[in-house]
Amino acid sequence: MPGRWILxxxxxxxxxxxxxxxxxxxxxxxxxxxxxxxxxxxxWLNLLHYKPYPYRPGMRSLADDPAFFNSPHGKTDAAAxxxxxxxxxxxxxxxxxxxQNPQCRFIARYHWLKKELHFDPARLxxxxxxxxxxxxxxxxxxxxxxxxxAAYLNNPAxxxxxxxxxxxxxxxxxxxxxxxxxxxYAANTDETSGLVFAVRGLFGGYPxxxxxxxxxxxxxxxxxxxxxxxxxxxxxxxxxxxxxxLMHVWELGPIRFDYYFFDENCAYHLLSLLEVARPxxxxxxxxxxxxxxxxxxxxxxxxxxxxxxxxxxxxxxxIIRRRLADMDDRQSGLSRGxxxxxxxSTDDRLHGLPxxxxxxxxxxxxxxxxxxxxxxxxxxxxxQMHELLLARSRLEVPPQRPEVPVPVVxxxxxxKTSRLALGVGSRGGRRFEEINLRPTYHDxxxxxGGYTRGAQIEFFNMKWRHYRGxxxxxxxxxxxxxIVSLSPRDDFFTPVSWxxxxxxxxxxxxxNDEPLIFRAGGGSGLAFNMPGSHEGNSVYxxxxxxxxxxxKQFDRNYxxxxxxxxxxxxxxxxxxxxNLYARSLRYGLGDAHNARELTLEQRYSLNRQSALHLGxxxxxxxxxYRNAAEISLQYYY
Amino acid sequence: xxxxxLIVVALVMAFPVGVMAAGAAAPDASGGCGVGSKLxxxxxxxxxxxxxxxxxxxxxxxxxxxxxxxxxxxxxxVKSNWKTSxxxxxxxxxxxxxxxxxxxxxxxxxxxxxxxxDQHKAAFFQATKDNFSRIFASDNLTxxxxxxxxxxxxxxxxxxxxxTQSI
Numbered sequence: 001m002p003g004r005w006i007l008x009x010x011x012x013x014x015x016x017x018x019x020x021x022x023x024x025x026x027x028x029x030x031x032x033x034x035x036x037x038x039x040x041x042x043x044w045l046n047l048l049h050y051k052p053y054p055y056r057p058g059m060r061s062l063a064d065d066p067a068f069f070n071s072p073h074g075k076t077d078a079a080a081x082x083x084x085x086x087x088x089x090x091x092x093x094x095x096x097x098x099x100q101n102p103q104c105r106f107i108a109r110y111h112w113l114k115k116e117l118h119f120d121p122a123r124l125x126x127x128x129x130x131x132x133x134x135x136x137x138x139x140x141x142x143x144x145x146x147x148x149x150a151a152y153l154n155n156p157a158x159x160x161x162x163x164x165x166x167x168x169x170x171x172x173x174x175x176x177x178x179x180x181x182x183x184x185y186a187a188n189t190d191e192t193s194g195l196v197f198a199v200r201g202l203f204g205g206y207p208x209x210x211x212x213x214x215x216x217x218x219x220x221x222x223x224x225x226x227x228x229x230x231x232x233x234x235x236x237x238x239x240x241x242x243x244x245x246l247m248h249v250w251e252l253g254p255i256r257f258d259y260y261f262f263d264e265n266c267a268y269h270l271l272s273l274l275e276v277a278r279p280x281x282x283x284x285x286x287x288x289x290x291x292x293x294x295x296x297x298x299x300x301x302x303x304x305x306x307x308x309x310x311x312x313x314x315x316x317x318x319i320i321r322r323r324l325a326d327m328d329d330r331q332s333g334l335s336r337g338x339x340x341x342x343x344x345s346t347d348d349r350l351h352g353l354p355x356x357x358x359x360x361x362x363x364x365x366x367x368x369x370x371x372x373x374x375x376x377x378x379x380x381x382x383x384q385m386h387e388l389l390l391a392r393s394r395l396e397v398p399p400q401r402p403e404v405p406v407p408v409v410x411x412x413x414x415x416k417t418s419r420l421a422l423g424v425g426s427r428g429g430r431r432f433e434e435i436n437l438r439p440t441y442h443d444x445x446x447x448x449g450g451y452t453r454g455a456q457i458e459f460f461n462m463k464w465r466h467y468r469g470x471x472x473x474x475x476x477x478x479x480x481x482x483i484v485s486l487s488p489r490d491d492f493f494t495p496v497s498w499x500x501x502x503x504x505x506x507x508x509x510x511x512n513d514e515p516l517i518f519r520a521g522g523g524s525g526l527a528f529n530m531p532g533s534h535e536g537n538s539v540y541x542x543x544x545x546x547x548x549x550x551x552k553q554f555d556r557n558y559x560x561x562x563x564x565x566x567x568x569x570x571x572x573x574x575x576x577x578x579n580l581y582a583r584s585l586r587y588g589l590g591d592a593h594n595a596r597e598l599t600l601e602q603r604y605s606l607n608r609q610s611a612l613h614l615g616x617x618x619x620x621x622x623x624x625y626r627n628a629a630e631i632s633l634q635y636y637y
Numbered sequence: 638x639x640x641x642x643l644i645v646v647a648l649v650m651a652f653p654v655g656v657m658a659a660g661a662a663a664p665d666a667s668g669g670c671g672v673g674s675k676l677x678x679x680x681x682x683x684x685x686x687x688x689x690x691x692x693x694x695x696x697x698x699x700x701x702x703x704x705x706x707x708x709x710x711x712x713x714x715v716k717s718n719w720k721t722s723x724x725x726x727x728x729x730x731x732x733x734x735x736x737x738x739x740x741x742x743x744x745x746x747x748x749x750x751x752x753x754x755d756q757h758k759a760a761f762f763q764a765t766k767d768n769f770s771r772i773f774a775s776d777n778l779t780x781x782x783x784x785x786x787x788x789x790x791x792x793x794x795x796x797x798x799x800x801t802q803s804i
Contacts, residue, residue, distance in 0.1 A: 097705045105703075131703070131712055138714040175745040178728070181714065183702075212702050212713035216727055216746070224731075253703030253712075359738075366734060385730075386776035389737035393769035399738035 025123040026090060030083050032117055039079035046276045047109055047248065048078055049257075051284065064207075065256040070102075085109055089124060095131060104129035108247035108276065132250055139181055141242045143168040143308075144277070146233040146270070147182065148297045148411055149222040151452040161293040161411070162222075163267045166215055166232070167246070174311060177232075178216040183249055185210050185257075185269040207256040208269070210249060219313070225374050227317040231411055233300060234309045237277055245277035267296035274300070281306070292440060294411050294450070301412035314404040316371050317493070322402045323364045324492065325534070331361050336491060338365035339372060341384060345391040360400040362392040368492060407449075414450020415608055416636040417441045423613070423632025428511070431468040434476070434630060436461070444484060444569060445579060445603045445613065453536045454497075454527070456484035461503075475516060479503030486569065488529045488539050497541060498524040508621040509553055517551035523565065530570065538570035547585055554591035561587030561595070575605040596620040609636045721750045721804055726780040733773045739766030751803045760796050 038044055048068075050059045061068070061075045069075060071084035088102035089110060095101050103110045107129060113119070119126070145166040164184040172179055187208050222228045237245065257269065268291035271283040283299050284291075301307050314322070324332050334350060337343030338361070343350070350358055366388045373385075421436040438461045442451050463477040481502045487495040500522040507517045525543030529536065546562040567581030579601045587593050602614040610633065617628040702713045709719045725732060728743050735741030739762040753761045765772060768790040772783060788804055791797040 100703070135703075135712045135714055138711075138717065172749075175742050176749045178742055178746040179724075179749060210702060214715060214723075214727070216724065216743075220727070220731075250703050254701050363738070366737075370730070370734075382776040386733070386773065389733055389773070390770055393737040393766055399740040401738075401741075 025120070026087055029086050029117050029119075029124075033082055033086065033113075034079075036116065038113070038116055039082040043112055043276075043279050044082060044109075045078060046272065046279070047112065047251075048074070048081060049272060050078060062257055063255055064258045065254075068252075068255045070106075082113075086113065089113075092125065092127070095127075095129065097131075100131065101127040101129070103127045104132055106251055107132055108244060108251050111244075111247060132247075135250065136243075136246060139167050139246065140169040140171075141167050141239075141246060142170040142172070144235045144237045144242055144245060145180075146235060146274075146297065146300055147218070148231040148233065148293060149226070149228040150231060150294075150411055151455055152226050152228040161228075161297075163270055163293045163296060164218065165270055165273065167242075168234075178214075178219060180215040182213050182215045182218045183210060183270075183273070184213065184218070185266045207258065209254065209256060210252045210269070212249070223313055223315045224370070227315040227371070227374075229315050229318055229407075230313040231297070232311040232313060233297065233307050233412075234311065235274075235300070235306055236308045237274075241277040245273055248273060248276045265291055265293075267291045267293040271296050271299065278306075290440070292417055294414070295417055298412040298416075301410075310410060312404075312406040316367060316374070318404055319402070320364065320367050320371060320492065321535075322404045323360070323367065326402055327360065327364070331357060332364065332491070335361050335364040335368060338362070338388060339369040341381075345387050355395050356397045356400065359392060359395045359397045362388050362395070363400050366392065409449030411450045413608070415442075415447055419446075419634055419636050421613065421632040421634040423630050425615075425628060425630025427628035427630075428626040432465050432630075434463060434465045434632065435473075436463045436632065436634075438462075443482075444486060445577060445601055447575075447577075447603075447605050447608070447611070449608070454486040454488070454539070456482070456486075458482040475504075477503065477505045479505070486527050486539060486541060488527045488536055490529065496524055497527045497543070498522070499543065499545070507549060507551070507553070508619075508624060508626065510622075510624070513553070515551055515553050517549050517553065519547060519549050521545060521547040525565070530568075533570075538568075540566075540568045542566050545583065545585065547587075549587070549590075556590045558590040559587040559593060560589040561585040561593075576602070578602045593622045594620065595622075603634075610634060721747075722780055722784060724750055725783055729778075729780065729783065732783075733769075736765040736769050736772060739763055751800050753797075753800060757796055757800075760794070761791075761800075764790055764794055764797060 033039065045059070049062045051062055052059050059076075059078075063069075063075070069081055069084075070088050071077065071080040074081035074084065085102075085106060088106075091102050093099070093101050095104060104127065145168055147164045147166050149162050151161050164182045166177075167181045167183065168177070169180060185208055219230070222230055268284060268287055271287070271291075275281050275283055281303060283296070283303070286299065287296065327335075331353070334343060334347075337347075338345060338350075345362070350361060353361065366385060369385050369388065417440045419436075419438045421434075421438075423434045423436070425432055425434060438458055440459050441457050442448070443456045443458055444454070448454075458479065459481060461477070461479040461482060462475070464473045465476040466473045479501060481500070483501070484497075484499040485495075486497045487493075489495060502520045503518075504516050505519050506514045508514050523543040523545030525541055527539050527541035530538035530540060533539075543565040544562065545565050546560070548558065548560045550558040563583065563585035565581060565583040567579060569577070569579045571577050579599075581597075581599055583595075583597045585595045587595065596619070598618045600616045603611050604614075605611045613632045613634050615628075615630050619626055619628065704712060706712075709715055709723055715723050724747065728747075731741075731743040732747060735744035744762060744765065745758075748758055748761055751761075765787075772786045772790055774782075774786065778786075784804055788801050791804075792801045
């Protein structure tokens with residue numbers, strides 16, 4: 001070992017007393033490890049978070065923190081790291097509140113190497129790890145649960161969902177689960193700008209750290225404040241596997257992994273913990289390019305015998321909707337009045353109701369007031385909320401909280417997140433074939449079982465087309481980003497719908513001139529449930545949209561316009577959905593012109609992973625009107 | 638090379654301090670753990686929604702593993718003597734809601750923390766509901782006030798009096 005690194009060890013873990021006798025045993029252990037080729041075993045590589053490079057052969061550790069390695073070459077040389085790790089295990093440094101003996105600091109490695117090399121306690125003394133033992137005892141682990149807060153409508157960056165692990169203690173049950181601890185992998189930042197976060201996050205601009213948090217804080221964050229339904233997948237890890245996982249979490253303590261929004265994100269790193277816990281699980285291999293939390297949940301659910309049970313925890317808003325479904329308009333109106341301070345808790349209209357109904361009205365009013373204040377509309381003061389609770393506590397009836405039915409399709413059971421479509425069509429009398437590849441994730445027309453209804457998020461959607469008689473396939477459309485949030489409003493919930501998209505598309509200047517142009521568009525609007533429909537089964541909407549087209553074919557190289565869009569998105573049956581919309585844009589700036597469009601889209605699901613899609617369009621750009629129709633077979637993978 | 642080593646050492650040394658500052662749970666003047674401090678203040682408005690997107694980025698809520706002692710936690714887990722008050726502090730509004738109906742997971746969890754035996758749970762739930770106006774006498778109580786009044790309510794009950802010291 002080079003002398004300067006010994007200096008580092010002395011700095012970090014003084015005193016490092018390596019006697020001559022230890023050295024002999026160390027040599028023996030190193031020799032044994034080499035013979036058994038331990039450094040290339042998956043268990044060891046997992047402990048070091050070694051992963052193949054995406055672009056070239058070879059492996060390196062994803063950990064970006066030198067403190068995680070005992071060898072200066074630890075990030076790329078697993079054997080050197082193993083041998084240096086064996087060396088530091090001879091340290092007799094006492095544990096303090098700030099420092100640990102290497103055997104404790106790298107406790108998962110220690111126990112694995114001890115088992116593989118049969119450490120002789122007389123020659124390599126085992127150190128006690130009091131801090132780890134206390135920590136382990138406080139967690140009192142019984143079970144590990146993978147927690148998936150689903151997407152949260154109207155918040156683009158959460159549309160992917162999120163994952164964390166939960167350590168369930170002995171003696172906890174579903175009613176006392178708040179007392180568990182969660183393990184999450186988080187970008188360590190106080191960046192409050194979503195855009196800055198997203199951009200820097202793409203390029204590993206933040207340090208990521210594993211953290212442990214009381215679960216009640218996470219529940220507050222997700223189900224109460226953000227209104228995300230949470231899915232809890234209880235895993236079948238054995239006590240031994242759980243210990244391995246916890247030892248490794250301990251080892252990861254303050255270790256920094258650069259956070260990458262797409263691939264090395266929360267979901268990816270949590271899977272790697274499960275791989276350490278249960279050797280032989282191969283969960284992260286398929287996520288070399290990106291890891292979507294719902295896909296990682298699917299990866300776990302697909303492992304035979306890994307999931308024991310799934311529990312659904314509805315968000316506050318979901319509970320409110322359920323309460324509303326059980327009430328008549330007069331009662332819900334009263335609840336709203338109470339929450340909005342228009343009705344007093346001593347009002348006769350309330351006291352005229354049977355006691356159980358009074359309780360229901362008050363409970364809903366309180367939940368709704370909580371929801372309102374969490375979303376920033378603090379028209380209800382805490383004093384008034386307190387009034388509601390006081391009034392409720394005086395009613396001698398059992399709680400009226402409704403049972404929220406568990407959604408039929410779980411997040412791991414929905415359609416897969418990549419989609420390939422092959423289609424044929426005709427436009428302006430010319431026939432064409434088309435390939436559409438959407439790497440991720442979900443659009444308004446896809447079956448939304450397991451997804452959040454009304455949340456569309458697509459990345460890098462690509463479409464190639466070949467017209468009959470042409471020699472070649474050409475790029476018809478490339479849309480790196482396309483997000484739509486369509487959230488119906490009602491008396492209780494008043495969200496604004498919006499959309500944003502950026503990409504390249506073909507613009508029809510004339511029959512022989514259809515160049516690829518750059519387009520950035522967006523809009524905001526309102527959506528409503530059709531009378532009589534519920535839960536977003538049938539929604540009509542209106543947007544005000546703006547679009548910027550740019551390309552050298554335009555006069556002055558651009559055209560910018562705006563105009564209205566109206567539409568109706570409805571399910572005809574469980575399998576059959578249609579979206580009918582019309583848009584009219586007046587491009588008033590740059591190359592002035594008009595664009596109009598009338599479209600009917602239909603999707604019919606053949607099964608969960610395939611569907612037929614039919615599109616009928618009538619479009620005007622500049623002067624010409626053209627009709628188009630296409631049919632495609634979509635396959636999710 | 639030496640610079641890099643110094644950075645490593647500095648990181649290792651600085652980290653627990655950073656976490657303490659971030660957690661806003663540093664020991665307060667009375668030697669406690671700062672329960673009632675900013676950490677659990679009711680979040681509202683647009684800021685939490687924007688933060689929500691980072692979901693992964695709520696610095697204020699990171700408890701680092703194996704980072705040593707900070708005010709209320711040891712290596713990331715809440716010290717046992719702070720468990721109950723920290724729980725009440727972090728769940729005050731939900732606890733109030735649960736007590737108003739005498740049911741719910743927040744109240745169940747509190748009962749578990751206090752160590753209420755199964756046969757006394759119903760009595761405990763009923764007592765919190767009946768005495769809601771005493772336990773939550775107003776809308777802006779400190780955690781200490783809630784704990785004190787809850788103790789009084791338990792002390793006044795012949796069966797539940799045995800749990801007074803467990804809070």
